[in-house]
Amino acid sequence: MKWPLSQKMETSLLICIIHKCEQITMYCADHSQLCCCKCVELNHRLCVQVTPLPQAAGGKSTNFKNLSVSTENTLSQLKQCQTYQEDRIKSLKVSYKEHERLIVDGDARVNIVSYLRECETSTVNTTHKT
Numbered sequence: 001m002k003w004p005l006s007q008k009m010e011t012s013l014l015i016c017i018i019h020k021c022e023q024i025t026m027y028c029a030d031h032s033q034l035c036c037c038k039c040v041e042l043n044h045r046l047c048v049q050v051t052p053l054p055q056a057a058g059g060k061s062t063n064f065k066n067l068s069v070s071t072e073n074t075l076s077q078l079k080q081c082q083t084y085q086e087d088r089i090k091s092l093k094v095s096y097k098e099h100e101r102l103i104v105d106g107d108a109r110v111n112i113v114s115y116l117r118e119c120e121t122s123t124v125n126t127t128h129k130t
């Protein structure tokens with residue numbers, strides 16, 4: 001609402017520094033850089049976190065406050081996603097190791113059953129002692 005810069009300044013802020021005739025339409029979180037489509041093509045092809053700026057692309061008056069909020073939201077979503085993926089990988093690794101161990105041990109079912117029996121027996125024994 002209280003944009004301190006003139007319309008001209010605002011427009012020039014949305015123009016790519018390298019490609020003077022290109023408007024900034026993307027934000028690369030990998031480089032923390034605003035970029036135009038040419039920049040993306042040239043320098044950010046392999047970047048994972050390139051997000052389009054809907055406000056800039058629409059050519060409307062850009063509200064940088066909203067922009068930063070939406071960028072933060074995207075970032076926190078990405079972080080959440082990353083944490084989720086890491087957790088998944090961790091649990092996958094654990095279950096893989098478990099399976100691997102059971103396979104190495106031979107007949108997994110028999111082992112589990114005998115293990116459970118052992119547990120049961122020791123629990124019963126402990127209960128009886130105490």
Ligand SMILES: [Zn+2]
Nearest residue numbers: 016019036039
């Ligand atoms: Zn550019």
Ligand SMILES: [Zn+2]
Nearest residue numbers: 028031044047
């Ligand atoms: Zn990049």
